[in-house]
Amino acid sequence: MNNSRRSFLKYAGVAAAAVAATPVVRAVASSGGAAHGPEVGKLPTQKIAGRWAMVVDTRKLVKEADFEPLIEACHKVHNVPHLPDEKREEEIKWIWTDEFEHTFPEFMSRWPKGRVPTTLNKPYLLLCNHCEYPPCVRVCPTKATFQRADGIVLMDFHRCIGCRYCMAGCPYGARSFNFSDPRAYLTEEEINMEFPTRVQGVVEKCNFCAERLAKGLRPACVEASKGALLFGDLDDPSSEVSRAVRNNFVIRRKPELGTQPNVYYIV
Template identity: 40%
Template sequence: MKSEPQLHPPQPSRRDFLKGAAAVATTLVAPGILLYKTGQAATGLNRQARWGLLIDTNALSEADVDACVTACQREHGWRVQDGSETDAQWVRKVTLEDRASGHRSFLPMMCQHCESPPCVDVCPTGASFKRADGIVLVNKHTCIGCRYCMMACPYKARSFIHENLKDQLAVAPRGKGTVESCTLCVHRIDRDGANAVPACAEAVNRGDSKAILFGDLNDPQSEISRRLRQLGGTRIRADLGLNPGVRYQGL
């Protein structure tokens, strides 16, 4: 009979035991020296929260929206290759023009982090998923690159990586054959919780004026909830009933 693969490490030898004893002694002499990491205060996943954005288009100029796109590119290391339709596009600039008055407004359009995301419904492997805090992500470990989610998304928020990539950033692993989209800067949220500022918001917010406001839609006391209660917010394609977590003002 074949023996089971050994899951546990071999028993420590007498020598290892003695070395361990020496290490313990050192810890007692100089506590803290042997800690391999002190650990940053990471808040991790908040299961009670539902993160969202409130985007005030009246406060956003065209240059501001361009700054959003650039900041996102810098944060996650994606860039427009040749302007073709297959390029990566985590966030794009959308221009709305009222023909009667000639008024133009510009808005950053990214994954809307729906409460009922169609991209999750259609994913055959479960790679497209909604985190407990409402952020819709692609688990690239299980994504097979079928692109059903790209077809299903009414916001055209996702893109597919066609080329081999190099020089990806540690916070945003991305590679050929997988789908990607806005993550709401999930690495910052996991670190800072409710105080997180996504890269796009960081690029346009100046002092107290927050053209892009990040916050917890579930918390009635949060600034985003208060501002929504006060001034309201538009859900894009509200007729679809997806209840996106990204809301707009001034549309």
């Protein structure tokens, strides 16, 4: 048998095996690899979303103490260091809180002298909005920040050169820069070995817990929120986020910019 015929038979065999395995691959993909029903803390369906979104129910988050478990859960899972007071200006944050006037400045002109109604005068949860049209992605020269098909905006820490163009491009202040080595402020006991630590000179931000979604788990902050945060596929009309957006008065941050944030606030 000559070499060309032998090569043809070899590749034909590989192709046949791949075709035979296709139904199995499709079955695993459609179920997210899960052989059993949904578990506690997992999303109701193990599938690839059309567009992941979050709904923040501000009626259930009133005091700073309400936010502490959410922020702690996020930062612990993602190895976000707690910097000492003298390094406060270099703080790294994935989710945080701010006042109404800074969160929704476009609404301030509705009240005389910018006085926010008492019912709205409280902290608000902030994070990356995972915009449908993210300006941070457009300005990144190395494609270190990129957008997945399901709408999540991610960071490739290895490709980040620390130019901070994405920070300048983001109108929501959702990114942090590591001015110093963040690993210096994490002990071995604190480090989550399932998520990478970062180095000095790179930008980081909320990733909608993409690594947890890959396992069918909800974002860490959502799990810790006890129902104050909802998460799911906004393209699925039966999802809880779709129902929440449809059945409540919701607002998004800086809608006039046209970025189409995928974080909604029930007020």
